[in-house]
Amino acid sequence: xxxxxxxxxxxxxxxxxxxxxxxxxxxxxxxxxxxxxxxxxxxxxxxxxxxxxxxxxxxxxxxxxxxxxxxxxxxxxxxxxxxxxxxxxxxxxxxxxxxxxxxxxxxxxxxxxxxxxxxxxxxxxxxxxxxxxxxxxxxxxxxxxxxxxxxxxxxxxxxxxxxxxxxxxxxxxxxxxxxxxxxxxxxxxxxxxxxxxxxxxxxxxxxxxxxxxxxxxxxxxxxxxxxxxxxxxxxxxxxxxxxxxxxxxxxxxxxxxxxxxxxxxxxxxxxxxxxxxxxxxxxxxxxxxxxxxxxxxxxx
Amino acid sequence: xxxxxxxxxxxxxxxxxxxxxxxxxxxxxxxxxxxxxxxxxxxxxxxxxxxxxxxxxxxxxxxxxxxxxxxxxxxxxxxxxxxxxxxxxxxxxxxxxxxxxxxxxxxxxxxxxxxxxxxxxxxxxxxxxxxxxxxxxxxxxxxxxxxxxxxxxxxxxxxxxxxxxxxxxxxxxxxxxxxxxxxxxxxxxxxxxxxxxxxxxxxxxxxxxxxxxxxxxxxxxxxxxxxxxxxxxxxxxxxxxxxxxxxxxxxxxxxxxxxxxxxxxxxxxxxxxxxxxxxxxxxxxxxxxxxxxxxxxxxxxxxxxxxxxxxxxxxxxxxxxxxxxxxxxxxxxxxxxxxxxxxxxxxxxxxxxxxxxxxxxxxxxxxxxxxxxxxxxxxxxxxxxxxxxxxxxxxxxxxxxxxxxxxxxxxxxxxxxxxxxx
Numbered sequence: 001x002x003x004x005x006x007x008x009x010x011x012x013x014x015x016x017x018x019x020x021x022x023x024x025x026x027x028x029x030x031x032x033x034x035x036x037x038x039x040x041x042x043x044x045x046x047x048x049x050x051x052x053x054x055x056x057x058x059x060x061x062x063x064x065x066x067x068x069x070x071x072x073x074x075x076x077x078x079x080x081x082x083x084x085x086x087x088x089x090x091x092x093x094x095x096x097x098x099x100x101x102x103x104x105x106x107x108x109x110x111x112x113x114x115x116x117x118x119x120x121x122x123x124x125x126x127x128x129x130x131x132x133x134x135x136x137x138x139x140x141x142x143x144x145x146x147x148x149x150x151x152x153x154x155x156x157x158x159x160x161x162x163x164x165x166x167x168x169x170x171x172x173x174x175x176x177x178x179x180x181x182x183x184x185x186x187x188x189x190x191x192x193x194x195x196x197x198x199x200x201x202x203x204x205x206x207x208x209x210x211x212x213x214x215x216x217x218x219x220x221x222x223x224x225x226x227x228x229x230x231x232x233x234x235x236x237x238x239x240x241x242x243x244x245x246x247x248x249x250x251x252x253x254x255x256x257x258x259x260x261x262x263x264x265x266x267x268x269x270x271x272x273x274x275x276x277x278x279x280x281x282x283x284x285x286x287x288x289x290x291x292x293x294x295x296x297x298x299x300x
Numbered sequence: 301x302x303x304x305x306x307x308x309x310x311x312x313x314x315x316x317x318x319x320x321x322x323x324x325x326x327x328x329x330x331x332x333x334x335x336x337x338x339x340x341x342x343x344x345x346x347x348x349x350x351x352x353x354x355x356x357x358x359x360x361x362x363x364x365x366x367x368x369x370x371x372x373x374x375x376x377x378x379x380x381x382x383x384x385x386x387x388x389x390x391x392x393x394x395x396x397x398x399x400x401x402x403x404x405x406x407x408x409x410x411x412x413x414x415x416x417x418x419x420x421x422x423x424x425x426x427x428x429x430x431x432x433x434x435x436x437x438x439x440x441x442x443x444x445x446x447x448x449x450x451x452x453x454x455x456x457x458x459x460x461x462x463x464x465x466x467x468x469x470x471x472x473x474x475x476x477x478x479x480x481x482x483x484x485x486x487x488x489x490x491x492x493x494x495x496x497x498x499x500x501x502x503x504x505x506x507x508x509x510x511x512x513x514x515x516x517x518x519x520x521x522x523x524x525x526x527x528x529x530x531x532x533x534x535x536x537x538x539x540x541x542x543x544x545x546x547x548x549x550x551x552x553x554x555x556x557x558x559x560x561x562x563x564x565x566x567x568x569x570x571x572x573x574x575x576x577x578x579x580x581x582x583x584x585x586x587x588x589x590x591x592x593x594x595x596x597x598x599x600x601x602x603x604x605x606x607x608x609x610x611x612x613x614x615x616x617x618x619x620x621x622x623x624x625x626x627x628x629x630x631x632x633x634x635x636x637x638x639x640x641x642x643x644x645x646x647x648x649x650x651x652x653x654x655x656x657x658x659x660x661x662x663x664x665x666x667x668x669x670x671x672x673x674x675x676x677x678x679x680x681x682x683x684x685x686x687x688x689x690x691x692x693x694x695x696x697x698x699x700x701x702x703x704x705x706x707x708x709x710x711x712x713x714x715x716x717x718x719x720x721x722x
Contacts, residue, residue, distance in 0.1 A: 009540065014540075015540050018536045018539065018540060019533070019536055019537075019540070022532040022533050022535070022536040023533065025532060026530055026532055026533065029530075118352065122352070126360075127351050127352060127356040127359070127360050128356055128357045128360055128581065129354050129356065129357060129552065129553030129556060129585065130585065131556045131557075131560055131585045131586055133560065133586070133588060134560065134563060134564065134588060139588065141566060142564070142565055142566050149536070149539060149565055149566070151564040151565055153564055154532075154564065220529075220530075222560070223530075223557065223560045223561045223564055224529050224530065224557050224560075224561075225354050225529070225553035225554070225556050225557040225560075227352075227353055227354045227356060227553055228352050228353070228356070229352050229353050230353075230354070230529065233527065233528075233529055234529065264533045265532075265533045265536070267533075268522070268533040268534060268536075268537045269537055269540065272522065272523065272537075273523070276525075
């Protein structure tokens, strides 16, 4: 532990800006994945263990589209759209068959999908890692704010992720579709009794969740190595976010993801050897004291 | 009919009873390895490796090199007259899984020899399996020195045909001390993966670096996890510490991600990065490779500058469509050692080969002078080690300076004495 370094960092605006922005980018990319996960659980009560696969496929699709078109914008859109479609297909053809069934069956289906698509990625793109490289538009010198370093690409990602979080929050809270989704999360039978097509609604939610994960994969691809199985580590982190934030709570996922990122950003300076352990300890504490998560609804 | 009825009816039925089925099954299970071993004139060599995740490059390039060499040996007369069949298993870079597949390859897979193409995290687990089973094993990817240097860890039938952390540390320390003196770089940082190889080899590097340049100041150290997808907080921590130079042991996909993420923060303008771990595929995969990384050669077709080395690289590229890696040459050399030992002993029997391999010198395109020796402590020496600087286009590394093996062995011996290994 190096608390002296941590105190010195907090006393330096440059260090605060650099570490806070790096924490924000880590947290907000995680939020995009966790938001889909928590949304799917909130409405469908499905713990989607295959969610990391959406992230991985999003990254690979973006990689291929960028190579083919040389347009990063198109690559991101294609990845998000493809994963949204994949999400709908996944829900319709697989998950819909085990609604209300044994949880183990849901787990087995998700695990099978993870294994199958990890191997498919190996077949299509190979087992070796790939690096997308930074799109030309973002190959720029970092911005300096109060002496702290903020890369333009990361600044763009932070703004985009925050906009998406706001859109998601506003969309769920103030649009008719959002209100239906929120209502379905609380009482799907009542929503169906009102004549709303819950089958299409569930597929839509899965599509939205999948699209967000695919988007996160595409946004992370320029700076992360692409490899089969890359969805696994992000899945673990996303679960931590959803468990602490409260399964089903978008606001909980956002605030926890930002907190998680900041803890990593400053933890690496103050307590580099047990940053991860601290995060797991926080999760255990929340599970013990508030099993529904910080922002989750109490289960009566 | 109820379940109970079925049970009772089964009991009274003639034919194979439960005990007979059990006995047949157990006998069959016990017989499988022996049947497999006796199957024809084929020599099965088990290869636990890593074929998934960010360091899959380690496994795929090891596999490529082994296939290349096995085909060459088989096209001649095989290993002491027996055709080689390689059996690859993915240990997924997990020690428990690696140990499990290594044990299965021998116990039920009919493999008589092992080539352990796993990183140190798996190699130490395989070492204990080898100690238990007494099978001949050549580790081809673990660079953690203690695996063979520490007599308590060394296994009588296990060898290492891979570069060693202590050798790279001495060579790197000597080269970088000269570089640091020339540029007046005294403030250094390190960033290495958080497991045996990263921790041990970084400590060794610092020891030898200080031996050559006592006035360095270590301003910070970072220990990201192996396979960590995001290095952002590590990179910003390094930038905050303001070192003049950074020594890193990250490799494969991790090194690629680190360089890509470091580029975003202009890390390479803030400090000079030094690493012994740059490989061809990493260099070619990174789209914006910065100039001037001080780099070890790992594998380089121009170094050692031998026609056999260039020819081997070309054969590899022709077949697999990519450049070889450091792991590729190490696995190829392991096969060359087995080939030479089997030729000398006139047999492919593992126990006999153990005695022959120890102290064996072979002609090898990856040796400094065209030869590599498997020393009595079961590890290789005289393989090519050089340092140079990266350039953005092929051949990617320029101005290579070869390491002095006399100096390496002298300091390695002193290091072993200091740790009580000899």
